[in-house]
Amino acid sequence: MSKLKELSAKGTAVWLDFVDKQFLDAGGLKKLVDEDGLTGVTSNPTIFEKAMGHGTAYDAGLAEYDRAHPGASALDRYEWLAAADIRAAADTLRPVYDRLDAKDGYVSLEVSPTIALDTDATIAEATKLWAMVDRPNLMIKIPGTDAGAPAIAATIREGINVNVTLLFSQAAYARVAEAYAMGLEERVARGEPIDRIASVASFFVSRIDSTIDKEIDRRVGEGDPESDALKALRGKAAIANAKMAYQWYLDFLKSDRWRSLAAKGAQPQRLLWASTGVKDPAYPDTLYVDQLIGPDTVNTMPPQTMDAFRDHGTVADTLTDGVDEARRVLAEVERLGLDLDAVTSKLVDEGVASFVKSFDDLLGSIAAKHPANA
Template sequence: MASNPLNRAHDLGQSIWLDYIRRDMLRNGTLRSLIQNDSLTGMTSNPKIFDKAITGSEDYTNDLEALAADGLSPQEIYEEIAVSDVQDAADQFRHVYDKTRGADGYVSLEVSPELARDTEGTISEARRLWKKVKRPNVFIKVPGTAEGIPAIRQLISEGININVTLLFGLPRYREVAEAYIEGIRERISQGKTVSQIASVASFFLSRIDVLVDPTIEQLMKEDSNKRKQAEQTHGQVAVSSARVAYQMYKAMFENDDFRSLAERGVRPQKLLWASTSTKNPSFSDVKYVDALIAPETINTMPMETLEAYRDHGDPEVRIENNLDGARDILEGLGELGVDIDQATSQLVAEGIEKFKKPFSDLLGSIKERTSSSERPAQESGAQARQAHR
């Protein structure tokens, strides 16, 4: 079989994941084809993705009716559906997980976005979802908020795989990596095994450029003194942040302290590049993939970006190209009127809202679609779920 750019990126050490899930692709062979032909090795989901899947198709009608007949609330119905789909996907990736000895082959399931600022609520729901999904190759997604940091540390110490989501800023990324290591050390202090624990830190990219570029574009047009610097910075803040994050990753997970943990079987917390679809049509549609190929990292792409990369991606390890230039871009943002710490804080808040609204809309849609549904007595909702699984 001819090798395509996705295969070649995988051969360079980049894990290719899909930021999408829908029941029809789990059942009609689409996911199996992506795994076999395009080197797909994992999948991420979030409430917005499930909102589109459930409200945008008839794939879930029978389950919605069956679960409603069981008397489940809209949130409980959503959870049953999401857990079932994640289980199915995880089972299809299980051979990847086994072949790589747990280094790859994961599917992610997110805690409710309503809990993004609630440490104890996040811990409780993550525990419950982890127990319910019952698959070793699943990540529970926890937002990288200030309240999420202690939750990450606690959940890792309990042996729960965590995908830290909604990371935009470099200082917060460092906190997340440290929370992972602290959780591992706590687990070791309890005499528990650590070799089966996995975690990723999901660094969101394109939204950074979407937020800061308008300020930079204004300077390009109106300030002749700063025009050259602005032109060099335009569209480069996200990639520069990712390049510096990768250097931070290497510093934290390739030092002597971590090597002592690695000897016990501890895995590094991998960097995952998220929000990799290009929002500015003047940029390449594979901008946030080509620039960030690197060994032991992950890029999770929506279907359109994955298909674009299959068609015209140009994989090469470029993440350490022009590191000095990347640092200069970040250090010079203040001169251009961009407070990057304030910007990334804003992006976290906006990201939470971007998930909360579709989640609320989804629950409302489920309530509307199930409010008048009835299930024949001979097939209860519990029977329907059991038949599906």
Template sequence: MNPLVDIRRLDQSLWLDFISRKVLQNGELKRRIDEDALRGVTSNPAIFEKAIGGSADYDDTIKAQAEQGKSADDIYMGLAVADVQAACDLFKELYDSHDNSSDGYVSLEVSPRLAHDTAGTTAEARQLWQAVSRPNVMIKVPATLEGLPAIRTLISEGVNINVTLIFGLDRYKAVTEAFIAGLEDRVKAGKSLARIDSVASFFLSRIDVLIDPQLDKIVAAGGDKAKLAEPLIGEVAIASAKVAYQLYKEIFAGARWQALADKGANTQRLLWASTGNKNPKYDDLKYVEGLIGPKTVDTVPVETMDIFKERGKPADTLEQGLDQAQAVLRDLPKVGIDLDAQTAQLEKEGVQKFIEPFGKLIDSVEKKRAAAVDGAKQTA
């Protein structure tokens, strides 16, 4: 019995939050697809920074491209596109299957430096879509206010979008509106809705990392608020996800959605992101086992996937304890915590946490590029 395979019975898809040239070339990614029912891959600047900057696997390619006069940014783009193309090709059989369930995708992110630039995000997303040139690539666009109109435009153009950095319920609703409006724009233009897919990536563990210490302080202070706050510790992220799923069921129903579904539209599935546990007090599978349900995706780090394979217990948990989840969100303001303000902070921090590794990534490529150019001059 393999829990990674068993979870498919519950109509949830596991995607791997990792990519590197090494796992593409040594057969590890293919093995996970064949043996562990892996159904997609996501990447981000931190993942590429670790893969490219933290290994020598790309050095020969960087050297060759440096000698061709390419910039660090162009070299990075070429490396990332090549890896994503190779991963897309490994998932092509799944993507082409009649029961792919909107899986078989590999995600590549627009530069985080463009998170507050609608036009820049739209232009780079188009560039990446064309550069990868695979039907099963998803371009990651942040759910910032500036990202929303880009999402609508790109969906209307038939670009598959992974909407990233969603932390709050109001922003999630705005993301679904951008997606649906984009499909409607496409219909008005007389274009097909077939094989257009999108996921809404709701980030989880970072919510608890931010809010738990605040709840701990309230509990330590004692009093009535302490009694109300204690049961909320470690529950806000899971509660947010469970309520988001109820919104998903409401939004992708009714006459407006049915008109699009009749033309072949697929729903924008919720994807649980930031699922690696960051608190040693919690179980490593907290953000996996607690959110298993139909028409959802869970993107997990390598370590979490391996732990789930070893001892995971697949069960339909996503709609269990819904009353409790709603109570958690109702009680937060009663203890003085404004969840909207917290999620706004998380979005700001989230953008920065991608900008920093992206900067390190470009710096590391630049150092290797410069070294290659200097070496070429010395041997000339």
């Protein structure tokens, strides 16, 4: 059995953090579904910028769209291209969605990162993209910012599946989990079904270690008297943070509030481990998969991480193992003044800014392409 299938058997669904037209046309996604038990796909502006902004794979389709819609904006052109890719991926995963009775088989498409701080604009764009793709196994990605939480509740209320992205802190995760519950409760109050609505909370991992490790290395290099204690924390904060988020999730499932929704058919909002590609070559390249395996979770992997885990990943129940150690690690992070709250807040801002830049670059590339060049 593929190690990726073994991973799914442990409760961690395997999703791919990548999509592009050539990959879909060549049957690459279907192969992963058939051979590795893949059950989902995520995309983001950076992925689409790399796919659409370089090469010629999208030029013929863009020329066709331009002939039918002369004068269309770069944003309209991008959304048309993206919707076509997402629709194709959703159709490939539709048998998974049907077999699992809407509990998996999803493809995610992100709202524009330029409106990450605008609740009303996020709701409007989520509704627009949901209608444009027109597939029940679509998830709309909404950033887990302060403005994103009410947008999540509103879109769930309208029956739109949501992938909450850019979550780094336990507090932000708890806020969006409660927003998901609120959206479901509002549907219940209106007499509407909630059993086929799904959501995931995308909790980013590797970027936390990258930021904290950089600060550790700086302080050690300057001869900090706590150098030994600091070095002992390298590569540990992100996994500890994720494990404690999962503990919050388990506690929430036991609450009266959630049990009331579950009795009406509500699906839990699974934690999805994102940013799982290892950036430090000193660490095993499957670190953020190996250490976060457990029931009702998702791991979305870039292709290289998926290949690495298939080849030499370790399948074991790790997510609920070492919880006391995770608490100790986070206590040490606080004691040593590494300021995890400040780190996670900064990472949200940087994540939004990075996606905005990719989105702007993408629209610029699309604007530069004309039918005559296709």
